[in-house]
Amino acid sequence: MELDNCPFPDNLVYYPEDGVWVDVSNVEVAENGVVIGITSIIATLAGKLSSVKFKLPNEQVMRGRSVAVIESHKFVGAVRTPLTGTIIESNAALVDAPQLASTDPYGLGWIAKLKPTKFEAEQQFLQRIDSCAVEFSSLRKRLGVRCYKEFPDHEMYEIGTECAAVLIRLDELMTRIEVGKVVLVVSDDPTAQIEMIRWRDQSGQMLAENRKEDGIYHFIVKKVH
Amino acid sequence: MSYAHPEVLVETDWVWEHRNDPKTRVIEVDYDPKGNYELGHIPRAGLIDWKKDINDPIQRDILSGNDATALLRKFGIDYDTTIVFYGDFNNWFAAFAFWALSYHGARNMKLMNGGRKKWLEEDREVTKEVPAFDEGNFTASAPDESIRTYLDDVKSVLENESTVLVDVRSPKEFSGEILAPPEYPTEHAQRGGHIPGAANIPWGKALREDGTFKAVEELKELYGSNGITADKDVITYCRIGERSSHTWFVLKYLLGYPTVRNYDASWTEWGNMLRNPIEK
Numbered sequence: 437m438e439l440d441n442c443p444f445p446d447n448l449v450y451y452p453e454d455g456v457w458v459d460v461s462n463v464e465v466a467e468n469g470v471v472i473g474i475t476s477i478i479a480t481l482a483g484k485l486s487s488v489k490f491k492l493p494n495e496q497v498m499r500g501r502s503v504a505v506i507e508s509h510k511f512v513g514a515v516r517t518p519l520t521g522t523i524i525e526s527n528a529a530l531v532d533a534p535q536l537a538s539t540d541p542y543g544l545g546w547i548a549k550l551k552p553t554k555f556e557a558e559q560q561f562l563q564r565i566d567s568c569a570v571e572f573s574s575l576r577k578r579l580g581v582r583c584y585k586e587f588p589d590h591e592m593y594e595i596g597t598e599c600a601a602v603l604i605r606l607d608e609l610m611t612r613i614e615v616g617k618v619v620l621v622v623s624d625d626p627t628a629q630i631e632m633i634r635w636r637d638q639s640g641q642m643l644a645e646n647r648k649e650d651g652i653y654h655f656i657v658k659k660v661h
Numbered sequence: 662m663s664y665a666h667p668e669v670l671v672e673t674d675w676v677w678e679h680r681n682d683p684k685t686r687v688i689e690v691d692y693d694p695k696g697n698y699e700l701g702h703i704p705r706a707g708l709i710d711w712k713k714d715i716n717d718p719i720q721r722d723i724l725s726g727n728d729a730t731a732l733l734r735k736f737g738i739d740y741d742t743t744i745v746f747y748g749d750f751n752n753w754f755a756a757f758a759f760w761a762l763s764y765h766g767a768r769n770m771k772l773m774n775g776g777r778k779k780w781l782e783e784d785r786e787v788t789k790e791v792p793a794f795d796e797g798n799f800t801a802s803a804p805d806e807s808i809r810t811y812l813d814d815v816k817s818v819l820e821n822e823s824t825v826l827v828d829v830r831s832p833k834e835f836s837g838e839i840l841a842p843p844e845y846p847t848e849h850a851q852r853g854g855h856i857p858g859a860a861n862i863p864w865g866k867a868l869r870e871d872g873t874f875k876a877v878e879e880l881k882e883l884y885g886s887n888g889i890t891a892d893k894d895v896i897t898y899c900r901i902g903e904r905s906s907h908t909w910f911v912l913k914y915l916l917g918y919p920t921v922r923n924y925d926a927s928w929t930e931w932g933n934m935l936r937n938p939i940e941k
Contacts, residue, residue, distance in 0.1 A: 481696050489782065501784050502781065502784045505778075505781050507778070510693070511693075511696050512749065512781060513697075513781065514701070514787075578695070578699070579695050579699075
């Protein structure tokens, strides 16, 4: 399911209070336990991650305590488990590539595997996405998060800036970043959409997304050459 | 050897032990409360939102004395209350609150070493409950101009050998290669570079990897080897005056330098003024 462009896979269960997902499909299999990760809303709120620090395997973790601390240039936050249990394994891939938890939070970017010790009593806290869509929608609004098709590496919030000046800054940023990097440009200039399409055609860069919400324009630009 | 004024710093353990002490008030100071305080904070901690609470809503300035009185009273702060600030970005904005409220006469203030990040990494208890406090009786006093400086003062001491300037921005901002850090592309000045003669010591160098302050010997070496010594009048600045509050805190309290002033208008004033001298 998608909620306001933020994906929530149907095969997982969720704990909206802390913005995490749990894969309980293997909960009966002792050595697998459950998998815990962050949702698209928390991933987007945090921005591209620069580090993930884990608890050690075999550590007992109470429900509501953290299994990891995630960090980006603008965010530090705990990933809290909704289930009490013992940590089996943490996602070692995130040590070298923490950004996987940003770009693929439900797949390669999982955080930790846990053997729940109070599953019978605590599974009531977990919900399918169709039962907690309202909570996630309000969480998204409260946090002011917007999900995009491509995960931004850089963000330009240009409110009250004339479009020509925005484009000068965008051009300047483009010279500094690598091919493949993604820039979010947010503008309230009424000419922004026309100007961005013209900029795309002139620069040959990719305009991956172009939305207007609440009178504000949101563009996802990808450097392709 | 300990810090010159060790009383301005408390550890996470101390904060946990004093969480129910009515004469201690813990306040989280965030750049972004949504992604921090609102996701869970230290039990019974109040919130200062730097943009709303420590800045004047109309003109470019920090909060007024009346604002400071109202703000601290709202948290139930009396004259004898111990105030502990901590926050996001390794206490960057917590240090700004410390400085801005010092200017308005608040006393008994401390920073929690390591800030919000350390509290989370230690997996200590947090809550989403927002506490309510009975109104306190703190009243701001006349501004303490000994810790703040302004454009004209900075200009007048440029040639003065007894005054040294510390630019706490990143090396690329200092050199003028970029006008603002990549994560704040909109906070530009018209010109890049630095105030002539300034030493570049990025604010984060005063911290260890875990966000706590380095030991006093390391701090002495860091600043002293760049000519920032206790016998000088020191002026700190950055882009908009917050990061420099952090360095101001280090020099004034951890190293005990007698004269340290924050030029909070900083580069967004200096780099925008007509005919201000700039070094690259």
